[in-house]
Amino acid sequence: MNKKTIPLTHLSLRGEAKIIELVGGRGFQRRLRVMGVREGQKIKVVSKQPFHGPLTVAINGCQMTLGRGMAQRIIVEEL
Amino acid sequence: MIKKIVLMGNPNVGKSVVFSRLTGANVIASNYPGTTVDFSKGKMRIKGKPIEIIDAPGTYSLQPTNKAEEVAFKMLKEADMVINVVDATNLERNLYLTLELLEKNIPVIVVLNLWDETRHLGIHIDEKKLEKLLGVPVVPTIALTGEGINTLVTRIKEARTNEEIKPTSEEGRWIEIGSIINKVEQVEHRHHNIRDIISDLTIKPITGIPISFGIIFCAFWLVRLIGENLITYIFDPIFNELYHPLIIRLSEWIGPGFIHKLLIGEFGVEINFIESLGLLTTGLYIPFAAVLPYIISFYFTLSFLEDSGYLPRLATLVDNVFHRLGMHGHGIIPMFLGLGCNVPGALSTRTLESRKQRFISATLLAICVPCMAQLAMVFGVLGRYGLYYIGLVFLTLAILYIVIGLILNKFVKGESPEIFLEIPSYRRPSLKATFKKTWMRIRWFLREAIPYLFLGVLVINFLYFIGVLQWFGNAVQPVMVGLFGLPGDASIALITGFLRKDIAVGMLVSLNMAPLQLVIAVTMLTVYFPCVATFAVLIKELGIRDMLKSAAIMMGVAVIVGFLLRIILLGI
Secondary structure, eight states: OOOOEEEGGGSOTTOEEEEEEEOSOHHHHHHHHHTTOOTTOEEEEEEEOTTTOOEEEEETTEEEEEOHHHHHTEEEEEO | OOOEEEEEESTTSSHHHHHHHHHOOOOOOOSSTTOOOSOEEEEEEETTEEEEEEEOOOOSSSSOOSHHHHHHHHHHHTOSEEEEEEEGGGHHHHHHHHHHHHHTTOOEEEEEEOHHHHHHTTEEEOHHHHHHHHTSOEEEOBTTTTBTHHHHHHHGGGOBOOTTOOOOOHHHHHHHHHHHHHHHEEEOOOOOOHHHHHHHHHHSHHHHHHHHHHHHHHHHHHHHHHHHHHIIIIIHHIIIIIIHHHHHHHHHHHOSSHHHHHHTOSTTSOOOTTTSOOTTTHHHHIIIIIIHHHHHHHHHHHHHHHHHTOHHHHHHHHHHHHHHTTSOGGGHHHHHHHHHOHHHHHHGGGGSSSHHHHHHHHHHHHHHOOOHHHHHHHHHHHGGGOHHHHHHHHHHHHHHHHHHHHHHHHHSOSOOOOOEEEEOOOOOOOHHHHHHHHHHHHHHHHHHHHHHHHHHHHHHHHHHHHTHHHHHHHHHHHHHHHHHOOOTTHHHHHHHHHHOHHHHHHHHHTTOOOHHHHHHHHHHHHHSOOOHHHHHHHHHHHOHHHHHHHHHHHHHHHHHHHHHHIIIIIOO
């Protein structure tokens, strides 16, 4: 199997993916993880705001909004 | 011996509701993360012994990422025991803080709040097994209705430490949590229901943006509708039919002199509730008949919006704009709260992560966001000339918000982190909770604002009496007339505005200005300085140095805007 990893920003709306890696310092990683954004979790993109606005994602039935820059550093594998 | 209990938990899990259930105290709770930015203290009795209870701001972990979380972390150090409030619908994420707390060797009791929501969401939690695994009491509650609170109170004494949980790494905790979740939680697959559909519609840009305009428009329409009706049918009749004759009799009885001037106004001049400037005329009429009705209607509407869970979605939609102004979407919360009163608005800037964001947000709040007391007066004073003039004031303030934000974003040093915000599920606001919250905020207005109003009226009367105001008015007359096209006496209103902006607007009326002059004066009054209460809070939040910078910006902007408006509106 040859599965591609992509940044979360490239994931299409409604598409589901698995989080592979959080790229950034420990503080950044911890901040995401304590809100539920962790390696191995399934993630879905609920909405993308235009003009490089933030993304709203769903993980485990709970939603959160995060900026593009942060989403760029979340590497996922499409399911 | 337990003396001090601290409530800790993630943001927006209902800590404040649990707190008010335990203590009977009234605290504000909303459906968005970060409502509690400061701690509240309360007391309860267990077997006759008084215990202090502290409601800490929400935090996701014991490594603080913003000022509100720092406050929570400090609270923990003073605690003899922790009640860890957990969102049962989001157990996995919440358990991280629970494990961190258990590592601290402090007695803990876990509250599984929002227990009823788990059923709607198809989540099944075996709370007995969870209790065994964590080694501390676990109590399911529905704090909003009070279910489970009695059990919580009786089990407080069972709170204990769990020696088996040793400090470990972040990875270690997540592994532990994974194994706990596997054993205690089952999630049914669930279909999209109406709540999910509404949630999607309000957050997707194509539908969400038009809906947000609709909601904001309706909110303002509702505020005006309720406020105007309260005035027309309740407050004005009381003052005009019942109170006015009383005051006339009192006026005759007192006769001319200083006492009359202080209590009622100039003797022999027809009594006017807005212009007379007596303690018993203007001092009572402005807070109760002009401002209070709008305070009631504004906070009712705001409470409704807050409890529904709409605001985080709005923050998502406006993030783009706010990011360009150096903040992020959450910056709309201080602005919204500030429209009621700038003081809670200034406090809520704490949920922004960086110093730069807090500085920009607080400065823009002080400059461009008029509080409801001022707005109510502006509607009262300018409304009679037509909505066009009120529109001019709002338009100017909105342009200022954006222009100053863009400039500050460019020149203020520091970072502006991106938005990272939880989007809670929609909840149907309970009318009872909305009324209660509205009432608490009204009481706060009555207690905090009215003393300042009375003080304002007193100080002004005194300064008039000794002639300071007339002297000052004459001294800055050239500036007022030359630069802003306003009568010299408008300066007196500006001084008064430092105490209370609502009386200041009232004072402008007696100067018989043209509507466009009023627009200039009212806009400058909003911009040049916050009222003394907001000023005090801002010094605390920003520190003296940043506040001085902020104040310099305010004054500078006021002069520039006053001058530009004069050129645009009045011509040279």
